[in-house]
Amino acid sequence: MTESLFFVFAAMAIVSALMVILNRNPIYSAVSLVITLFSLAGIFLLLEAYFLAVVQIIIYAGAIMVLFLFVIMLLNPGKEAKFLSPTNPRILIITLLSIAFIGMIFTLVSGTANYIGEAASSTGDLGTTRNIGLTLFTKYLLPFEIASLLLLVSLVGAVLMTKRNLR
Amino acid sequence: MTPPLEYYLWFAALLFVIGVAGVLLRRNVIIVFMSIELMLNAVNVTFIAFSRQMNNIDGQIFVFFVMTLAAAEVAVGLAIIVAMFRNKESINIEDMNLLKW
Numbered sequence: 001m002t003e004s005l006f007f008v009f010a011a012m013a014i015v016s017a018l019m020v021i022l023n024r025n026p027i028y029s030a031v032s033l034v035i036t037l038f039s040l041a042g043i044f045l046l047l048e049a050y051f052l053a054v055v056q057i058i059i060y061a062g063a064i065m066v067l068f069l070f071v072i073m074l075l076n077p078g079k080e081a082k083f084l085s086p087t088n089p090r091i092l093i094i095t096l097l098s099i100a101f102i103g104m105i106f107t108l109v110s111g112t113a114n115y116i117g118e119a120a121s122s123t124g125d126l127g128t129t130r131n132i133g134l135t136l137f138t139k140y141l142l143p144f145e146i147a148s149l150l151l152l153v154s155l156v157g158a159v160l161m162t163k164r165n166l167r
Numbered sequence: 168m169t170p171p172l173e174y175y176l177w178f179a180a181l182l183f184v185i186g187v188a189g190v191l192l193r194r195n196v197i198i199v200f201m202s203i204e205l206m207l208n209a210v211n212v213t214f215i216a217f218s219r220q221m222n223n224i225d226g227q228i229f230v231f232f233v234m235t236l237a238a239a240e241v242a243v244g245l246a247i248i249v250a251m252f253r254n255k256e257s258i259n260i261e262d263m264n265l266l267k268w
Contacts, residue, residue, distance in 0.1 A: 006170045010178045017182055017205055021189035026197050033201050040208055047175070047219040049227050052211075052234075059234050064204070064241050071245045072197055075252050094191050102184055109180050113173045120222035127218075127227050135224050136231070147235045154239035161246035164253075 002046055009046070013039035026072045030065060037061045049127035175216035183209035196248050196258045200241065207237050 012035065019032035037060045044053035125131060136144055182205060189202025211230045218226030248258060255262050 002169045017185045047215045049215045105180050109176045119220050158242045158246040
């Protein structure tokens with residue numbers, strides 16, 4: 001059951017991720033990205049990360065995608081932004097680097113696969129809000145506070161950046 | 168029957184590679200940003216898969232911080248895109264060469 005659900009969610013995520021990078025229209029790309037994020041929330045559920053699955057939907061599919069759609073609508077870019085043209089001399093370098101990169105990642109994953117043991121037995125409450133909260137506010141209290149500082153800085157930065165007169 | 172950890176790792180690797188392809192191939196800055204989000208999410212899947220494998224919550228806390236960072240990054244990045252669009256009337260990545268020489 002879990003396995004078939006995994007394949008359904010994974011196929012949905014991969015197909016819609018491909019749609020993100022292959023669509024000409026940025027709005028369609030944004031909608032495809034929402035589908036990817038929802039499928040990933042499903043995969044988080046299968047991995048007992050209940051809290052993060054909900055946060056994924058609220059933060060990513062909610063807040064971040066609204067921001068993306070807002071900027072797309074605001075700039076109204078049309079369809080002139082094309083793929084890199086095949087005659088561009090840089091395409092050779094990009095192809096070589098991509099092949100090297102894909103080979104590197106796949107070697108890494110298949111190398112890791114040899115060392116994977118049995119999964120630890122599940123207690124069923126790994127990623128509940130209670131467990132996440134307890135860990136976040138005890139062991140990771142300082143990083144949590146620093147993250148709030150980061151959000152404040154990015155807020156000020158975003159407001160400053162969009163002001164009309166920077167001087 | 169739960170799928171083994173390898174399946175999640177392969178899935179995350181595939182998602183990450185799609186994100187890299189988007190960054191390299193697309194000329195639209197907003198799509199490039201979306202591809203970066205794809206890569207961040209692929210890494211999140213890996214973190215959570217290992218967290219389940221070890222039955223250890225720390226990986227999930229890390230994903231929480233990655234999500235915070237992604238939110239901050241998108242806010243600042245989209246502000247930069249809006250500012251660039253105001254100056255250059257374009258969101259093509261080739262036109263963003265202010266710091267090139």
